[in-house]
Amino acid sequence: MAGAIASRMSFSSLKRKQPKTFTVRIVTMDAEMEFSCEVKWKGKDLFDLVCRTLGLRETWFFGLQYTIKDTVAWLKMDKKVLDHDVPTEEPVTFHFLAKFYPENAEEELVQEITQHLFFLQVKKQILDEKIYCPPEASVLLASYAVQAKYGDYDPNVHKRGFLAQEELLPKRVINLYQMTPEMWEERITAWYAEHRGRARDEAEMEYLKIAQDLEMYGVNYFAIRNKKGTELLLGVDALGLHIYDPDNRLTPKISFPWNEIRNISYSDKEFTIKPLDKKIDVFKFNSSKLRVNKLILQLCIGNHDLFMRRRKADSLEVQQMKAQAREEKARKQMERQRLAREKQMREEAERTRDELERRLMQLKEEATMANEALMRSEETADLLAEKAQITEEEAKLLAQKAAEAEQEMQRIKATAIRTEEEKRLMEQKVLEAEMLALKMAEESERRAKEADQLKQDLQEARESERRAKQKLLEITSKSSYTVRASVNSSTTALSTDLPSFNLISESLSFDFKDTDMKRLSMEIEKEKVEYMEKSKHLQEQLNELKTEIEALKLKERETALDILHNENASRGNSKHNTIKKVS
Structure with a gap:
């Protein structure tokens, strides 16, 4: 009896000593965070804490990823964190990543933080070659990445070599061409300079709009076997399920869009896809790992739910988020316009100041030159006077000699000459x-x-001296009057403009009415039309770059994906029309 009581006491004391919290490390695409979690917390508790910390409301795209036995897994929301097959040592590490991808990034991604996280993840996948990107598109995407990081191009700041330490292109692209880093930087900078005026969020969205048309964007690949035992690849993305050859991840052999799938069933290790059209055969496949099967099922359910959700009216929460995003976008646009006006006014004031300084220097130079001319005129006049005096003395001396010669001649004539000789x-x-x-x-x-x-x-030199002195007096009086008048007018203009600008800024109101929203909607529609018009120009630029660097390509270094992409391009195949054909 005593032994039983003692063992019960020791068990209860051990139970009391068990820690009630544990440390979790969350790794995002650009930061790391650590949290102290309670043992009883479920996956949703930890996930919500991370989203609140990041200020993220579009939570349905993301998840907490961890790796177990070389297999990727996602934290389940309704299961305790410690009940997952996570490592026992602390801190327990999870990666906060996008689990599901949008069909149209511009329409679906509302928050700026959501766009930024997607931009960083997609950029890393392209650089790590998990998403195939053709060389010409890689250069364009790199230019938008530079715009997002450095802002507008300034040749005085962004000098040659400023991208030397940046990782902007996949190594496959760099190795494929006989081009130096300076040549790549030159082509990236040429496009970077054209993105002037785009804010960081706009540049990142342009990056995503181009990347979402790449064949491997948003696709999760899994090794499977069909009923005959043939090895294949299953691709799961926002549009549906796709079956690939293991050697060709670009073009699916067959696709099942979500709206054409009647049912997906999972039994043991076998999956069954039942198309909506009963005339189409049922497709069955299996995977060797149980964890992989569970992951496939999770991705199928999540992508299908989002697919159906996109085709329904937005929920009240999404409507509020979009309204807030529109207001925030309008506010930022007005703020950017205000800053642009202030920058323009400052630049104009600086240009005026520089012009006044330049004019002052010019007047000083003219005054100096006039003073030097006056001194030269005075010196010339002195030299001419001295020379005139010398000439006059020489003339007197010659006249005296002529008189003496005349006297000698008269004396000779008076002398009597006796002989003929x-x-x-x-x-x-x-x-x-x-x-x-x-x-x-x-x-x-x-x-x-x-x-x-x-x-x-001498008289003319003295007259020039008099005119030079008069001109010097005129230039001196003119320069002082011009500088004072220009400075006063510039100061008066700036002082009168800036207060009125401040009054306008202070009277701004962010109370958006229906008319404002309609106007904003019309502007957004106008921007979409302009974007479609620019797409043709963009494609022409891509083709020009491709033609330009084609001569430098090393054919022997082309990968299988390069060859497949070139074949698809020559046949006019793209991600979207391929799915339409096979479906």
Whole structure:
């Protein structure tokens, strides 16, 4: 009896010592979080806590994923967390990921956080080559990813090499072409520059709108066998069930859209798909692992429920979310417009300031040049005056020499010459003296003219000096008046504009009326029409890029998926028309 009581006491004490909480680590696409969970919590309790922490309301797309024995599994909402086959060591790790994908991301994804999480997950799947993406589309998607991260392209900030450390393209694409990282960056940047004005959420949505048309987007693949034992692949996605060859994950052999499936039954390891059309044979397949069968069934049920839900009117909760999203989008649009106006006004003010500074510098340079010209004119005038004085003195000296020569000539003529020889010599000397006197007279006249010309040049130089001084005074007075007037007018314009802008900003109201909603709806419809018009231009750009880089392709490095994609493209097959054909 005593032993029984002692054993009962020891058991109760052990029971009391068991911890009431355990630690859970949640890994999202861009963060990690840790929570302290109670032992009694079910999967829904933990899932709701994570969604509240993230501010996520579109919970039906997501789930908590964990791995057990190399098999992916999802936390069940109605089952205790610790009752799952999760690792026993703490912290218990779960990955918060998208479990189901939308058919149309733009129409179904309402919250910005939902769009962001899908963008990060799809981007990672493309880079990890879990989703096949052709090279030209990879470059376009990379440009939208850069726009989402860096904002608008600025050549002064985003210089050559700024994408060197970024992972933007699948390694398969990089290895397929003889192109350097600089060549890839150049092509990505060329498209990145065209996305100017798109906010982060808009760039991420454009990324998803392109990615959702890829053949492997949102498809979960499972290895199966049919009744004959042939190995096949089962693909489960938002549109239905698809059967693939193991070597071709792009084009299904046969598809069963959700609206054409009457029933999916699961017994032991065998699945049975019963089409709505009774003339079509029932398709049976099986998988070797029980956990995989349960996962297939979960994905079938969840995707089918969402498929039917999309074709019904939105619930009150979704309507409220969409209304709030529209209001938030309108508010952000108005805020962006306000910031754009402020930026434009600031840029205009800076341009005005730069123009005034440039004009001031120009006037200063003109004043400096005029001052230098004045100094040169003064120096020239001094040189001309000095030269005129020297010329005048030379002219006087020549006139004196001419007078002396004339006197010598007169003296020679007065001298009596007795002999003929002396007479001849005298005549010769007289002739030479006359020639010398004539030359002296001509030189004297020329020097006199040169002196007169130098005096005239001196007068002109002094007149130029006077005009230069007058121009310098005009430029100095004009520059000071222009700068003061421009600065005052710019300051007055800015000071008068900004207060009125603030009054307008303060009078803004976010009380949206029906007319505002109709106007917003019309704008959204207009944007859709514009998007459809741009799609053709986008496809042309993709084709141009494909043609441009085709010459650099290394054919021997093409993968099986590359070859299959090229064959589908040459036949005009796409994700959607392939499903229509096989269904």
